[in-house]
Amino acid sequence: xxxxxxxxxCQNCSMAALCLPYQLDQEGMNRLDTIIQRHKPxxxxxxxxxxxxxxxxxxxxxxxxxxxYTIDDNGxxxxxxxxxxxxxxxxxxxxxxxxRSYSQALETTMLCEVPIVSLDELVIxxxxxxxxxxxxxxxxxxxxxxxxxxxxNRSAHQRLAHFLVTLSDRFKARGLSSTSFRxxxxxxxxxxxxxxxxxxxxxxxxxxxxxxxxxxxxxxxxIIEPARLRExxx
Amino acid sequence: xxxxxxxxxCQNCSMAALCLPYQLDQEGMNRLDTIIQRHKPxxxxxxxxxxxxxxxxxxxxxxxxxxxYTIDDNGxxxxxxxxxxxxxxxxxxxxxxxxRSYSQALETTMLCEVPIVSLDELVIxxxxxxxxxxxxxxxxxxxxxxxxxxxxNRSAHQRLAHFLVTLSDRFKARGLSSTSFRxxxxxxxxxxxxxxxxxxxxxxxxxxxxxxxxxxxxxxxxIIEPARLRExxx
DNA sequence: CGATTGCTTGAGCGAGGTCAAGGTCAGTGG
DNA sequence: CCACTGACCTTGACCTCGCTCAAGCAATCG
Numbered sequence: 438x439x440x441x442x443x444x445x446x447c448q449n450c451s452m453a454a455l456c457l458p459y460q461l462d463q464e465g466m467n468r469l470d471t472i473i474q475r476h477k478p479x480x481x482x483x484x485x486x487x488x489x490x491x492x493x494x495x496x497x498x499x500x501x502x503x504x505x506y507t508i509d510d511n512g513x514x515x516x517x518x519x520x521x522x523x524x525x526x527x528x529x530x531x532x533x534x535x536x537r538s539y540s541q542a543l544e545t546t547m548l549c550e551v552p553i554v555s556l557d558e559l560v561i562x563x564x565x566x567x568x569x570x571x572x573x574x575x576x577x578x579x580x581x582x583x584x585x586x587x588x589x590n591r592s593a594h595q596r597l598a599h600f601l602v603t604l605s606d607r608f609k610a611r612g613l614s615s616t617s618f619r620x621x622x623x624x625x626x627x628x629x630x631x632x633x634x635x636x637x638x639x640x641x642x643x644x645x646x647x648x649x650x651x652x653x654x655x656x657x658x659x660i661i662e663p664a665r666l667r668e669x670x671x
Numbered sequence: 672x673x674x675x676x677x678x679x680x681c682q683n684c685s686m687a688a689l690c691l692p693y694q695l696d697q698e699g700m701n702r703l704d705t706i707i708q709r710h711k712p713x714x715x716x717x718x719x720x721x722x723x724x725x726x727x728x729x730x731x732x733x734x735x736x737x738x739x740y741t742i743d744d745n746g747x748x749x750x751x752x753x754x755x756x757x758x759x760x761x762x763x764x765x766x767x768x769x770x771r772s773y774s775q776a777l778e779t780t781m782l783c784e785v786p787i788v789s790l791d792e793l794v795i796x797x798x799x800x801x802x803x804x805x806x807x808x809x810x811x812x813x814x815x816x817x818x819x820x821x822x823x824n825r826s827a828h829q830r831l832a833h834f835l836v837t838l839s840d841r842f843k844a845r846g847l848s849s850t851s852f853r854x855x856x857x858x859x860x861x862x863x864x865x866x867x868x869x870x871x872x873x874x875x876x877x878x879x880x881x882x883x884x885x886x887x888x889x890x891x892x893x894i895i896e897p898a899r900l901r902e903x904x905x
Numbered sequence: 906c907g908a909t910t911g912c913t914t915g916a917g918c919g920a921g922g923t924c925a926a927g928g929t930c931a932g933t934g935g
Numbered sequence: 936c937c938a939c940t941g942a943c944c945t946t947g948a949c950c951t952c953g954c955t956c957a958a959g960c961a962a963t964c965g
Binding site for chain 2: 506507513528531538560564572575576585586590630
């Protein structure tokens with residue numbers, strides 16, 4: 438039994454509302470808790486899952502962050518997602534029963550590990566858990582399609598502004614500051630994700646700082662004019 | 672009871688393997704059949720679902736095709752998907768219980784209509800149906816994230832080549848010709864989807880024809896050198 | 906404390922967007 | 936059946952945004 442310390446229980450987890458336990462009653466949470474295991478902490482650059490590996494667990498991010506990426510035919514990394522606390526990692530693996538992307542920690546990261554077989558059983562008996570699974574997957578479908586459209590037809594400035602706004606919103610949903618946060622990914626990661634070069638990312642961050650919209654100190658971002666930034670994202 | 676004519680049964684549907692009935696036994700298919708209704712045929716430009724409308728049905732495309740799109744803050748249409756026979760429309764609505772995008776027929780289109788409430792009930796009792804739902808959603812998550820990455824870092828030529836290859840593969844999976852098909856969407860639709868201008872789409876199609884890779888006559892596409900086209904997509 | 910990785914800034918260039926004009930096709934009504 | 940109309944497509948000319956190449960600086964890590 439891995440759940441010996443209190444801080445690993447869903448009840449006490451500040452991410453519960455974004456994660457699997459959403460709208461579960463006390464008993465439901467307890468049942469979920471019994472199958473959830475703690476994963477050993479990842480260090481920066483540790484790889485959580487490899488593409489092609491059989492799907493054994495779904496992972497929930499407790500703290501820290503990860504990037505998911507594929508390696509294309511030319512051996513080039515292609516980042517498809519950044520995961521923050523409360524996010525689940527592994528949905529893309531459900532179809533084939535094996536992971537289709539790599540997931541790597543961007544910093545020290547704590548995870549909950551949910552065995553797929555146990556989850557499958559629980560899902561049968563708990564309609565609200567099933568509903569939340571569907572909800573999370575459906576959201577992911579919409580947001581990635583939305584993003585696709587959004588990025589496709591937008592300038593570099595708009596893309597980066599959009600990226601920052603989205604991050605800001607996600608931090609807010611997690612009870613963290615929406616105006617002041619750390620970029621745990623590198624400029625190259627952002628560029629890769631947004632389809633822009635490192636140089637462009639750097640230049641635009643400088644430009645946004647010059648305009649007084651944000652303040653950037655290395656990894657630290659301060660959004661000075663959130664409304665203005667949101668406008669720039671359109 | 673809408674299932675009076677034989678051709679609307681899942682058993683006889685050539686798209687069954689791509690659709691909800693996949694890996695269902697005889698009894699499972701029968702049960703699914705009892706809840707599935709036939710939707711009246713859509714004509715070109717008919718709108719099937721509006722963004723914001725409550726989710727009542729999941730739709731399966733029997734024949735024809737649709738595009739799904741959102742309208743952004745500037746009132747601009749942003750195409751996020753094209754649906755071919757066997758595809759399901761409405762997954763993005765499961766999260767919120769209401770549709771998040773518009774879906775419009777690109778040509779005369781026949782649909783099966785699956786009431787969500789009945790589907791929910793069936794899913795509880797039929798593990799393989801649940802599995803297939805998850806599989807379809809998971810695939811959609813992966814493919815849209817994959818596409819995001821793919822398009823982002825690729826040239827206009829590569830994007831369009833990729834688009835044609837993907838269409839070709841999808842037609843093949845549906846038992847149709849992978850080398851000769853009709854583009855039911857306009858050049859503007861393709862451009863919107865790929866983040867390119869109409870002019871660029873037109874120019875590149877002409878260029879590909881000039882190189883002898885494909886032959887284009889209006890909406891009709893003939894892929895002359897599939898391998899070469901696939902190379903160009905990388 | 907050096908070495909490596911990550912970030913910034915500048916200069917030049919090319920892919921793809923915009924604007925413009927003309928051509929083609931499908932649907933409609935006479 | 937044909938003429939008309941509006942939507943759709945193609946091609947050309949020009950210009951701009953963002954990429955590439957290059958060089959130097961800053962931060963992090965062993």
